[in-house]
Structure formats: C-alpha cells, structure tokens
Amino acid sequence: MNTSTTTRAAADTAACHEPHSEPSEEGRLRVALVGNPNVGKSVLFNRLTGRYVTVSNYPGTSVAVTRGHAHVGVHDAEILDTPGAYALVPGTEEERVTQDVLLDGVCDVLVHVVDAKNLPRSLPFTLQLLECGRPLVLVLNMMDELRSLDLIIDVPALEERLGIPVVPMVAIHGDGMEHLHTVLSDVVSMPVPSPVSYGNGIGTAMDRVEAALQAEYPVSTRALSSLLLQGDPGARERIEAGEPDGGAEVARVVDEATRALGGPGVYRTAFERQRVASELLEEVFRSPAKQKKRRGERLGRWLARPMTGLPILFLILYVGLYQFVGVFGAGTLVDLIEGPLFESRINPFFETLFQGIPWESVRGLFVGEYGMLTLGIRYAVAIILPVVGSFFLFFSILEDSGYFPRLALLVDRAFKRIGLSGRAVIPIVLGFACDTMATMVTRTLETKRERVLSTLLLALAIPCSAQLGVILAILSGHGMALGVWALSLLGTFMVIGYLSARLLPGETASFHMELPPMRLPRPGNVMVKTYSRMQWYFLEVLPLFLLASIMLWALDLTGMLRVVEGILTPVVSALGLPAETSTIFLLGFFRRDYGAAGLFDLNQQGLLDVVQLTVAAVTLTLFVPCVAQFLMMVKERGWKTATGMFLLITPLAFGVGAFLNVSLRWIGW
Amino acid sequence: MTAHIHRCSAHSCPSQPLTTLRAGGGGIISCLTDPELPRTARLASLGLLPGVEVRVVQTYPAWVVRLGFTDIALDDQMASLVRVLRTA
Numbered sequence: 001m002n003t004s005t006t007t008r009a010a011a012d013t014a015a016c017h018e019p020h021s022e023p024s025e026e027g028r029l030r031v032a033l034v035g036n037p038n039v040g041k042s043v044l045f046n047r048l049t050g051r052y053v054t055v056s057n058y059p060g061t062s063v064a065v066t067r068g069h070a071h072v073g074v075h076d077a078e079i080l081d082t083p084g085a086y087a088l089v090p091g092t093e094e095e096r097v098t099q100d101v102l103l104d105g106v107c108d109v110l111v112h113v114v115d116a117k118n119l120p121r122s123l124p125f126t127l128q129l130l131e132c133g134r135p136l137v138l139v140l141n142m143m144d145e146l147r148s149l150d151l152i153i154d155v156p157a158l159e160e161r162l163g164i165p166v167v168p169m170v171a172i173h174g175d176g177m178e179h180l181h182t183v184l185s186d187v188v189s190m191p192v193p194s195p196v197s198y199g200n201g202i203g204t205a206m207d208r209v210e211a212a213l214q215a216e217y218p219v220s221t222r223a224l225s226s227l228l229l230q231g232d233p234g235a236r237e238r239i240e241a242g243e244p245d246g247g248a249e250v251a252r253v254v255d256e257a258t259r260a261l262g263g264p265g266v267y268r269t270a271f272e273r274q275r276v277a278s279e280l281l282e283e284v285f286r287s288p289a290k291q292k293k294r295r296g297e298r299l300g301r302w303l304a305r306p307m308t309g310l311p312i313l314f315l316i317l318y319v320g321l322y323q324f325v326g327v328f329g330a331g332t333l334v335d336l337i338e339g340p341l342f343e344s345r346i347n348p349f350f351e352t353l354f355q356g357i358p359w360e361s362v363r364g365l366f367v368g369e370y371g372m373l374t375l376g377i378r379y380a381v382a383i384i385l386p387v388v389g390s391f392f393l394f395f396s397i398l399e400d401s402g403y404f405p406r407l408a409l410l411v412d413r414a415f416k417r418i419g420l421s422g423r424a425v426i427p428i429v430l431g432f433a434c435d436t437m438a439t440m441v442t443r444t445l446e447t448k449r450e451r452v453l454s455t456l457l458l459a460l461a462i463p464c465s466a467q468l469g470v471i472l473a474i475l476s477g478h479g480m481a482l483g484v485w486a487l488s489l490l491g492t493f494m495v496i497g498y499l500s501a502r503l504l505p506g507e508t509a510s511f512h513m514e515l516p517p518m519r520l521p522r523p524g525n526v527m528v529k530t531y532s533r534m535q536w537y538f539l540e541v542l543p544l545f546l547l548a549s550i551m552l553w554a555l556d557l558t559g560m561l562r563v564v565e566g567i568l569t570p571v572v573s574a575l576g577l578p579a580e581t582s583t584i585f586l587l588g589f590f591r592r593d594y595g596a597a598g599l600f601d602l603n604q605q606g607l608l609d610v611v612q613l614t615v616a617a618v619t620l621t622l623f624v625p626c627v628a629q630f631l632m633m634v635k636e637r638g639w640k641t642a643t644g645m646f647l648l649i650t651p652l653a654f655g656v657g658a659f660l661n662v663s664l665r666w667i668g669w
Numbered sequence: 670m671t672a673h674i675h676r677c678s679a680h681s682c683p684s685q686p687l688t689t690l691r692a693g694g695g696g697i698i699s700c701l702t703d704p705e706l707p708r709t710a711r712l713a714s715l716g717l718l719p720g721v722e723v724r725v726v727q728t729y730p731a732w733v734v735r736l737g738f739t740d741i742a743l744d745d746q747m748a749s750l751v752r753v754l755r756t757a
Contacts, residue, residue: 086711086714086715087710087713087714089710089714091707091710091711091714117737117738118737118738118739120716120737121715121716121736121737121739124716125714149738230710266709266710266713267701267709267710267713270710270713270714270718271713271718271719274713274718274719274720274721275720278720291738294738300740301726301727304727304733304742305727305729306729306730405742408742409730409731409733409742410730412730412731412742412744413730413731413744416744421744422731422742422744510708510711510744510746510747511731511742511743511744511747512711512712512715512741512742512743512744512747513741513742514715514739514740514741514742515733515739515740515741515742
C-alpha cells in the first residue's frame with residue numbers, strides 16, 4: 001500500500017496556476033473527488049486506484065488528501081480523495097483542506113460524488129462546484145438504495161440542465177465504473193461548464209466582484225467572487241496576496257455588493273442556490289408520496305436514545321473493551337505469544353545467535369535485559385501487537401456499523417460540561433486505540449478551543465489501547481484496584497475538562513452531525529481497516545521501540561541509568577513505589593504503552609502490592625504522552641501549546657499519584 | 670418562498686422555533702434566526718434552508734431531524750435557530 005497522505009502544505013506546493021483543464025506537467029490528469037462525508041468517495045477512490053484508504057461509516061476520519069494513481073482511458077491519472085465537505089466555505093480544518101485543493105487548482109477535473117437519494121440536499125454544492133471553472137462530473141452513487149426507496153432521477157434531464165456528465169453508480173459493487181472511465185477519458189476535451197445564473201441580486205453581486213478582480217488565479221474568478229461574497233477568509237487571503245493593491249479595492253466592492261444584498265452574503269447565496277436547485281429538482285427528481293422505512297432504522301433509534309442507548313453502550317464497553325480487548329487480547333493472546341513463542345523459542349534463539357560476540361556490552365545492545373531484540377521486539381510483538389490488534393478490530397466493527405455518530409449524539413450534553421461537543425467523542429474513543437492517531441483526528445473539530453481541550457484530555461486521561469490492555473491485564477485480578485484506577489481517570493478527565501473549559505476563553509462548540517444509516521459491518525472492509533490501522537501503528541511504533549531500547553542500553557552502559565533513576569527515586573518514593581519503578585517511568589517517557597509493559601514485567605516478578613500497583617497504573621496512565629503523541633501535539637497545536645500541556649500534565653500526574661497513595665494507605669488498603 | 674434573513678419578530682412571523690415541536694411533528698422551514706453567522710451557515714450547508722420540509726425524529730438528549738432521507742442531529746442551540754411553519 002503506497003497511498004501517500006498529503007496535508008495542506010503539500011497541496012499548496014503542488015498548486016498549478018492555470019485555470020484550464022490541462023493535465024499537470026508530468027502529463028498526468030489530476031482528478032479530485034469531492035463531496036459530503038459518507039457518500040462513498042473513498043470506496044470510489046479504491047475502485048479507481050486499486051488501493052486502499054480507510055472507509056468509514058462516520059464523518060471525520062479522513063483528515064487529509066489521499067492520492068493514488070489510476071489509468072483512466074488514455075490518461076495516466078492522479079486521483080485525489082478529499083475529506084468530506086458540506087460546502088465550499090469551510091467550517092472545519094478538514095473542509096479547509098478540500099477548499100485548498102479547489103482554490104489552488106491542484107486538480108484538472110472535479111468529480112462530485114453524491115448519495116443519489118440525497119440529491120436534493122447535495123445539489124446546491126454541485127452548483128457551487130460549477131463555479132470553479134473546471135470540468136465537472138456528477139456521480140450519483142448508491143443508486144441501489146435510491147431504487148429500493150422507489151425514488152427516480154431523470155439522468156438525461158439532469159445532464160442537460162447542469163451541462164455536465166452525470167454518472168449513476170453503485171461504487172461498492174463497481175456498477176457504473178466503465179461509464180465513469182469513459183466520461184473521464186473524454187473530459188479533458190470537454191468545454192468548461194458554465195455556472196448557473198442566479199437571481200435575487202446574487203448574480204449581479206457576483207458579477208460586480210468578479211469585474212473588480214485583476215490578478216490571475218488558479219481558480220476561476222467566479223468561484224472567488226462567490227466565496228468573497230460569502231465572507232470566506234480563505235478567498236480573502238488569496239485576494240490579499242494576489243491583487244496589486246493588496247485587495248483593498250476588491251474588499252470595498254465586496255462590502256458594497258453585500259450591503260446591496262440587504263443581508264449576510266452567506267445566507268443570501270445559500271438561499272438563492274437552494275431556490276435554483278429546487279427548481280431544477282422539480283424536473284428531475286421524483287419521490288413517492290409515502291417514505292419507505294429503511295433497514296436498521298429501529299436499531300439506530302435505540303442506540304441514540306438514553307433509555308436504550310446507555311445500557312447498550314455499557315454492554316458494548318463490557319463485551320468489546322473488557323472481555324475482548326482486556327481478557328482475550330491482553331490475556332489469552334499475550335500469554336499465547338509471549339510464553340511459548342518468545343520466552344522459550346525466539347529469545348533463546350537470539351541469545352545463541354549473539355553468543356559469538358565477545359564483548360558483553362555490544363552483545364547487550366541486541367540481547368539481554370535492555371536488548372533491542374529481546375526487549376524491543378518482544379514488547380512490540382508479544383505484548384503490544386495483540387492488544388492493539390484486538391482493539392482496532394473492535395473499533396473497526398463499531399465504526400463500520402454507523403454507531404459512532406449515535407454515540408456522539410448520546411454524550412453531547414455531558415460533553416458540553418467539559419467544553420466539548422458530542423463530535424469530540426470520535427477522537428476521544430479513537431484515543432483508546434491510539435492517542436497519536438486521535439490527536440491528528442481532533443482536526444475535524446470545529447473550534448480551536450475544542451481542538452485544544454480535546455488534545456489536552458487525550459494526552460492526560462485517555463489510555464491508549466496498548467496501555468489499556470496491559471493495565472487491564474495487570475489489574476484484572478484486583479477488582480477494587482481496577483475500579484479505583486478507572487474512577488481516578490474518569491475523575492481527572494471530568495475535573496480537568498471542567499476547569500479548563502472554564503479557564504479557556506471562547507464559547508462551547510455547537511453540535512450538529514449527520515447520522516448515516518446503520519449498516520451491517522462488511523467483514524472484508526473491517527479486516528482491511530484493522531490491518532491498515534495496525535500497519536500504520538506498527539510502522540510508527542517499532543522504530544521508537546528500538547530507539548528506546550538503544551537509549552536504555554546506552555544509559556545503562558554509561559551508568560547514566562543509575563543517575564537518572566537516582567533523580568527519579570525521590571519522586572517515585574513520594575508515590576510509595578519501589579526504586580525499580582523509576583525504570584518504568586523512564587520507559588513510559590518513550591512510549592506510554594512501553595511503560596505499561598514494564599509495569600507488567602514488574603508485576604510478574606511480584607515486586608508490587610495492590611496499592612503500589614494501583615498508584616503506578618494511575619500515574620503512568622496520566623503521565624506524559626508518548627514521544628509520538630507529543631510530536632503530533634506539536635504538529636497540530638504548535639510548540640507553545642504542546643509544551644504548556646507537557647508542563648501541566650507532568651506534575652498533575654505525579655500529584656494525583658501521590659494523593660492516591662496517601663488516601664489509599666489512610667483508608668487502610 | 671419567503672426567506673427571512675434577519676431575526677423574525679414574533680408579531681409578523683407565523684412560524685415557531687423547531688424546538689417547540691414534539692417527536693413526530695413536522696414543518697417547513699421558514700427562516701433561520703441568528704445574527705451569528707458560522708452556526709447558521711452550518712445549518713444552511715447541511716441543507717436546513719427555508720422551504721425545506723423537516724420532521725422531528727427525536728428531541729432528547731439532542732434533536733434529530735429528518736430532511737429527505739437524511740437524519741441530522743442538532744443540539745438545543747442549533748435547533749432553536751430553525752423556525753418552521755408547522756404542518757404536523
């Protein structure tokens with residue numbers, strides 16, 4: 001799998017500066033797939049390129065542009081899969097990524113993918129895309145669902161009215177692919193479609209702004225003027241950079257034209273587009289008088305209502321997280337791989353292999369207590385992999401079913417108290433799989449405030465699956481300890497969330513989300529999704545594991561390990577823990593899960609009592625995120641915010657640990 | 670279609686906020702009220718625009734409204750921005 005993921009910066013540098021439909025310099029036709037979340041863009045991408053990108057049944061997983069190559073008729077084509085967007089004016093950072101692709105002209109052809117049965121809702125977006133001045137193809141996906149609901153779309157009439165090719169498809173089965181290929185291979189010779197004409201003063205306002213634009217832009221001046229009227233900051237930035245007078249004249253014209261509209265341009269334009277679209281639909285879209293009930297509708301309702309939804313949530317958590325990930329993944333699977341495979345076969349094999357090396361210190365790099373092979377590989381493969389794998393499997397099943405948007409709805413009220421909207425439940429749940437991945441996904445949240453809050457909570461109180469699995473395995477024999485651990489995390493999550501929501505300026509984000517239909521998870525999809533997530537995780541994890549092994553070996557060899565442990569010892573003893581645990585905190589600095597695995601070892605040697613185990617587990621979970629997550633925090637939130645969080649979390653983690661130690665001893669545990 | 674752009678005044682507008690409907694109730698959106706742009710722009714891009722028919726599916730813990738074949742979840746704040754002419 002070579003699908004490369006590119007973010008905004010890369011999209012910017014790849015920008016071509018011609019508004020026409022000529023293939024890029026390398027002669028490649030660049031095709032961008034655009035559309036609402038959940039309409040099958042990624043499925044179509046996979047069909048076109050033969051490559052896999054994660055397909056999910058909830059909004060907010062694709063956060064960057066995914067690229068792949070395909071042969072489309074005579075063309076060698078580059079396909080760009082953009083994050084789901086509802087409009088050209090972006091509301092989230094992911095939508096901004098999509099807007100950048102369109103405004104910076106990194107594509108030659110646009111393919112607007114819509115869910116056929118929701119054409120009425122998507123058509124205004126098609127009208128916006130028509131303004132971009134590029135060949136446009138409208139794909140009506142999920143035609144099978146349209147037919148099963150007795151809806152009819154007059155495709156030839158739609159083609160005629162819009163002046164663009166319309167391709168009916170069922171992308172998941174590959175129906176209509178041939179038609180799409182034919183259309184795409186001719187598309188370069190097609191004339192650029194003309195935008196529809198708007199009434200109610202909108203058309204005139206656009207004309208006026210368009211006439212004021214003097215510079216050349218990679219996107220049509222029509223699209224720019226429309227965005228400027230809607231008050232879009234992205235379009236404004238480009239005008240300021242492009243116009244000879246820094247955009248002052250254009251800004252003046254925009255203000256004037258907006259005033260003439262008698263109201264905010266963004267509504268006026270939206271209403272007018274909606275009007276044009278409904279007129280058009282009257283001719284091409286027919287629905288039966290009575291709507292049919294869809295499959296899975298009742299289940300969807302049960303999941304979204306507190307009376308039924310909360311018990312189901314607890315059942316899912318118990319079966320999925322505790323039984324499957326905790327007991328099966330972290331227990332059965334780890335035992336199966338670690339003992340018979342590593343302890344009795346692989347590690348002895350490595351030991352024999354490296355016996356020939358006469359220098360003990362060099363041998364120690366590979367085998368021995370901190371050896372790259374005996375420690376690094378063993379932790380990664382025997383302890384972390386089964387846990388992470390089982391979590392990703394569980395997560396992918398839920399994701400594919402369409403459960404998460406219902407969960408978001410269910411928790412919205414509770415989340416508002418900690419300054420988040422229900423939407424944030426998606427990165428938070430994903431955090432239980434991998435906090436690094438989840439920190440990246442906070443990009444899908446609408447306000448900066450919400451992104452900062454969720455990044456902090458992920459870093460502090462959400463244990464990743466590896467950590468979770470190992471800690472569940474260690475504490476599973478002690479019900480009370482497990483309870484104290486869970487309550488400490490939940491308490492910290494709520495208290496810190498509540499406090500930072502009060503301290504951070506800004507308003508709580510509002511919540512809105514499309515609920516996709518409940519679908520039976522497709523085994524193939526679930527497997528590939530699990531596999532690709534595990535692959536991402538492993539490629540990112542293994543090098544860090546090895547690096548951590550090398551650093552520990554070097555520290556040990558130079559005697560620095562004792563020095564650092566010496567520094568940590570007073571801290572650790574304030575928590576009532578034996579000196580050996582300082583190694584765990586050192587390990588935890590490299591990776592949180594790595595630290596947890598160290599705790600697992602220490603527990604097996606019987607070095608800790610129940611209180612110590614609980615305190616260590618809580619502190620380690622709250623403690624500084626792993627190196628990878630910290631780097632992702634820096635990337636997403638910037639140095640200052642990331643460092644600030646680091647400085648907040650470290651004393652907090654040890655503070656909660658110390659408090660817990662004193663309280664548990666005091667009540668006589 | 671009459672699309673009110675500004676806040677509807679209670680005297681001149683026969684519509685009511687979406688949040689006064691019960692589950693099962695429905696209406697045609699008459700206007701979106703709120704001077705605060707980003708939220709209303711969001712509603713508009715989700716397809717909640719004057720002239721569109723909506724039905725309330727659920728009211729708690731968040732609102733679920735159906736338009737066409739799509740269910741959209743909204744919190745109280747977002748839902749109260751939508752005014753409807755009641756039909757059911």
